[in-house]
Amino acid sequence: MRLALTVLLAVSSFASSFAAPSAAPAGMDASQPIPFYIEDGSGVSGYDKGDPELAELALRAWSRESGFRLHFVRAETAASALLQVRWVSPAEGHFGEMARIDVGGKPGARVHVTPDTRLQGEALARAAASDRLLRDSIVYLTCVHEIGHALGLAHTAEFADIMYSFQYGGDILKYFLRYREKLGSRADIVRFSGLSSADAMVLKTLYSGAAEEVRVAAASDLQFAIREMAPEFQKATGHTLRVTLGSSGNFYAQISNGAPFDVFLSADANYPRRLEQEGRAEKGGARVYGVGRIALWVPQASGIDLEKLGMNALESASIRKIAIANPDHAPYGRAAVAAMEKSGVYERVRSRLVMGENIAQAAQFAQSGAADIGVVALSLAMSDAMKRSGRYWIVPSDLHPPLEQAAALLKGSPGARAFVDWLQSAEARTILRRYGFQ
Secondary structure, three states, X not given: OOOOOOOOOOEOOOEEOOOOOOOOOOOEOOOOOEEEEEOOOOOOOOOOOOHHHHHXXXXXXXXXXXXXXXXXXXXXXXXXXXXXEOEOOHHHOOOOOEEEEEEOOEEEEEEOEOOOHHHHOHHHHHHHHHOHHHHHHHHHHHHXXXXXXXXXXXOEOOOOOOOEOHHHOOOHHHHHHHHHOOOOOHHHHHOOOOOOHHHHHHHHHHOOOOOOEEEEEEEHHHOOHHHHHHHHHHHHHOOEEEEEEEOXXXXXXXXXXXXXXXXXXXXXXXXXXXXXXXXXXXXXXXXEEEEEOEEEEEEOOOXXXXXXXXXXXXXXXXXXXXEEEOOOOOHHHHHHHHHHHHOOOHHHHHHHEEEEOOHHHHHHHHHHOXXXXXXXXXXXXXOHHHHHHEEXXXXXXXXXXXXXXXXXXXXXXXXHHHHHHHOOOHHHHXXXXXXXXO
């Protein structure tokens, strides 16, 4: 590989040549987040404004393959970054050269990668010029390769490995085309790390920290989704989850009073942001993981035609009790009231409302018959149990404010960081989409 990137990482030593196989350099301390800074390469030959995203995707690939034990965070300046991505022209340095440097008193590493594909040979340059995805594949895979050295992985003689060295004589065009052929679009780079199983095994050997139990305070709309998430997270990282379900507002109050949780998954993104502002959550740790929806739900035996009536179903003569979450502290309760107000039915039905402590309890009221209809989280209505026992109609999103969901990192342990990172993975997003989160 021969592209350009300057990487500053906290390592004890570094010496690597792209051309020749090398001994494995020292790894890095994964117990703390690694700040990185991606510089602008405008003016560098071959540079494209989308290359910083490719470098960041390379970092995310290593984080994901490490079981999220590696945690990278953006630095405000290059001078404060332990990992610096810098694009250089061919004349500025040797390909793959890494030198130990000092970053604010901490050891780092510099890796040069040049994005000019003409340096890879005439055949590859011609192919890349006519195929943008091939060109992006070359830049991305080279970033992955060079960051791999920074993390302690040595060159290998296996053509399937991301750490393969062309000193062994492999076909460079075939190497990059093999990856390119997996991509239907640039977005697919997120799905394919480029690492072989051997690369991943070496990485996990280097960064096989002790498994932890992560204490999670989760909004009740995640009741079913989190059951699927927990084993997948454990399989990916080795860490386990201990989940407590409840209303987001109550959790906010508990955390403000010192409740011992590591991660807070809130159905209202404002609560994690407030915790950050108050110094009770790690700054910059709040991440949106989805947007919730609400739905009207009735038992199978109900004669209410939800599709025909929509919100007017709440006014039906047969409806004596309407279950919603308590709007004083439950985001879904506030969304239910907003939807009723905007559709013009709230004043006529407010006397029929019964309040659940959280959205899961409101759904239980409707499912048990304690209420005739419920305004519930779509994520609950889409669960197998509620689909078997009832029917639902999705409330139009323009009837209520967005139910933006976000995670707050309360304790900076490796397990907690791994979980917040994992929530952004394709595996987590697949589960969330299955339960109606957007």
